[in-house]
Amino acid sequence: DAMVIQNPRYQVTQFGKPVTLSCSQTLNHNVMYWYQQKSSQAPKLLFHYYDKDFNNEADTPDNFQSRRPNTSFCFLDIRSPGLGDAAMYLCATSTGGGRQETQYFGPGTRLLVL
Amino acid sequence: AQSVTQLGSHVSVSEGALVLLRCNYSSSVPPYLFWYVQYPNQGLQLLLKYTTGATLVKGINGFEAEFKKSETSFHLTKPSAHMSDAAEYFCALGATGTASKLTFGTGTRLQVTL
Numbered sequence: 220d221a222m223v224i225q226n227p228r229y230q231v232t233q234f235g236k237p238v239t240l241s242c243s244q245t246l247n248h249n250v251m252y253w254y255q256q257k258s259s260q261a262p263k264l265l266f267h268y269y270d271k272d273f274n275n276e277a278d279t280p281d282n283f284q285s286r287r288p289n290t291s292f293c294f295l296d297i298r299s300p301g302l303g304d305a306a307m308y309l310c311a312t313s314t315g316g317g318r319q320e321t322q323y324f325g326p327g328t329r330l331l332v333l
Numbered sequence: 334a335q336s337v338t339q340l341g342s343h344v345s346v347s348e349g350a351l352v353l354l355r356c357n358y359s360s361s362v363p364p365y366l367f368w369y370v371q372y373p374n375q376g377l378q379l380l381l382k383y384t385t386g387a388t389l390v391k392g393i394n395g396f397e398a399e400f401k402k403s404e405t406s407f408h409l410t411k412p413s414a415h416m417s418d419a420a421e422y423f424c425a426l427g428a429t430g431t432a433s434k435l436t437f438g439t440g441t442r443l444q445v446t447l
Contacts, residue, residue, distance in 0.1 A: 223376070250432050259342075261423060261437035262377070269432050309376055318427030319365040319384040322435060324376035 222246070223325035225310050231331045232300050240295040240328045242310030250315035251293040252322065253285060256307040268293060269315055297330075305332045335360050337426050339438035347446050352396075352411040354441045356424035359405065365427035366407040367435065368398055372420045380422075383407060394418070419445045 224243045232238040242251065250269050254262035266275045268287040282304070284296040297304055307329050311322040340355040358364055365384050369377040381392025388400040398409045407424060422441050428434040 225376075252434075259440070259442075261440050264434065267432055267434070274432065307374075311377075313433040315432050317433060318362075318429065319382075320427075320433040321367070321379050321382060322377075322433065324369075324378070326376045327374070329374065 223310055223312055223323050225308075225325035225328050227328060228326060229329050229331070231333060232297075233333050234302065235299045238297050238300055238330065240297075240308050240310075240330070242293045242295070242325055243291050244310075244312045244323075245291070246312055246323060247290060248312035248314050248323070249290075250313045251287060252311040252313075253283075253293070253295045254309040254311065255304075256309055256327070258306075262309055265295070300330070300332045302332050305330055335426050335428060335436045337424050337436055337438035339422075339424050339441050341441055342439065343442045343444065345444040345446060346414045348416055349413050352409070352414045352418065352443065354409040354422050354424075354443065356398075356407045356409065356438060357405050358407060358424075358426050360426060362429055364400075364407075366398075366400065367425040367427070368392065368396070368407075368409050369423045369425060370394075370420050371423065371440075377423065380409070414443075414445045416445050416447075419443055 252267040253265045256262040265279045287293045307327045310325040336359045338357045367382045368380040383400045424438040425435040
């Protein structure tokens with residue numbers, strides 16, 4: 220089945236220690252998104268890639284970076300995690316064909332910062 | 334500007350009772366609307382979406398939603414709740430611009446009791 224895969228499902232890191240979260244897709248979609256979701260809140264878009272074009276949301280902290288080496292993979296790098304960065308991180312994909320297109324979400328990676 | 338309002342952060346129903354989750358939107362262009370469900374520690378899964386055409390949209394797991402332009406609403410219903418329906422539900426609006434971005438509501442947590 221075509222899908223969005225996130226690894227690991229749970230990640231523990233130390234305060235200030237860089238961490239990378241991984242997302243891969245078999246849908247061959249043009250767009251890949253990274254969301255941060257804190258407890259009992261809606262997902263908050265951090266950035267997205269449309270093909271190789273990177274698009275940062277205006278309020279995304281500089282501490283968050285992303286890489287998309289090819290169509291299938293996208294990485295979220297947190298350079299110096301703080302306690303406030305503990306959250307669920309969701310990856311999603313879409314064809315990018317317009318407002319009517321569905322986003323397909325991965326299962327998420329829950330990040331704990333000690 | 335676009336926005337989505339979900340009335341009721343928590344809704345509790347008895348098993349077998351009607352489920353009604355409310356969503357109102359504001360959009361300066363014809364809206365494309367989505368309902369997603371999120372089970373604990375999981376990603377978001379599409380329940381249904383409205384693009385154009387029939388205003389009553391049927392989705393997975395027995396859910397449906399009706400688009401009412403005059404009321405700017407897209408409420409989600411299910412005739413008979415099941416324990417497995419307990420989850421967080423998000424209404425979303427396809428945002429203007431490229432890359433199929435979404436504007437999410439704040440979510441409604443559905444509790445189903447015996």
